[in-house]
Amino acid sequence: MKIKLLVLAMIMAANANAQLKAVAYKEGTQKLNGFAGVPKKPLRQKPGILILPAWMGINVHTKEVAAKLNALGYYTFVADIYGEGNAPSSPQQAGEKSGYFKSDPELYQKRIKAALDALIASGADKNNIVVIGYCFGGTGALEAARGGLNVKGVVSFHGGLGKDASRVNGSIATKVLVLHGADDPYVPQKDIEAFQKEMKDAKADWQMVYYANAVHAFTEKEAGNDNSKGAAYNEKADKRSWEHFIVFLEEIFSK
Template sequence: MKTVIITLALIMVTQLSAQLKTVDYSDGTQKLTGFSIAPAKKSAQSMGILILPAWMGIDDHSKEVAQKLATEGHYAFVADIYGADKKPADTKKAGELSGYYKSNYEEYQRRIKLALDKLVKSGANKDKIVVIGYCFGGTGALEATRGGLPVQAVVSFHGGLGKDEKRGNGAIKPKVLILHGADDPYVPQKDIEAFQKEMRDAKADWQMVYYANAVHAFTEKKAGNDNSKGAAYNEKADKRSWEHFMVLLDELNK
């Protein structure tokens, strides 16, 4: 019986994984490769979710999130920000690449918009789009709304909140949900205060949820469990942040 159950589970995982499709697109001469997945059964509640990966680029975690969203009945697309031939080999290169796009935010916004177009082309309703991001991708989720991209909401999972002070604060139309580790050492208090002022200045519909004993990368199982390193997995924060995300999707569908 145990063997049968394991076999069935493996079949289900294989079927789920098979739904994730490689999508080639481009930004000028730069080739990009993202991943798309559609729900097995779409409904009026189906949303289109754009996933912006962490600083190492498209990884297993971002693909797993896409698959999970499809089982929840949503379309999902994992964006390629760096380029098909530019995936960082190590954290040093990841820091250089993510730093470039944080500084050149208009290029980041353009890469996000290109991925959004592919999400809609995959079948998602253009009027029911949400951008979510992890770490560096969380910064990108905020850039989506700062850039005025046509989305209903943006969600940042342990993402960076800062931006160049010279940019000023503009209109923020989408709902904004920030899911933040209370002990995250990589997001300084000044960035938190500046972000909150930005939201207040814009009279935005925003939420910021703190998770106790959680540091950076609290959704990433491969980050380990040692909070002293500044980045570590936290099962409780991972589950709670997903639940808060689901609540937002339910709210958008009302």
């Protein structure tokens, strides 16, 4: 019985992902390949959710998230940050490539803006957008806020919070939600304190939620369940963070 249910779930996930359409787009001269999802029954405001993947790039998880949001009436777009031919093939490469964008936030923001334009081109209202991201993508969601992109909210799932200390804390107009594993070893306390100071200096409307016994990548089933590795799936944190995210969306798009 369990095997049948598992097969059914896999079929349903495959069908949901099949609704996503591959989209080629560009940032400057760099060709990018993302995925757009158009809801069968869009919400009245035609809100859109831009999804920024973790450091290995677009994966099954980000496509599943897009499909779940499509079912709720949101337009979605899964962004390609690295570009065609540049996807990492190992965690070491992913660390190097994601580190490059973290060290060049203006380029990261340009790649995010290109994906936002693709999301809007798919049908989403340009004034009703939320950016979410996972791990490296969570850092990108915060960069969308720091860069003053036209978005109503940003959400970081187990993302990096730090930025170069030489960057001045500017004002942040968009709402910010950070969903954080309380035991995440990859986000040092100094980054947490600097981020919270940044939000206060920016007079931002921000929230930060901690999840007990959760480490990095707590929404990623592919991460396994061994917390000692520093990155692991946590079912309770995954479900709770999704619920907090949905409440955040309802607040933003309730008017």
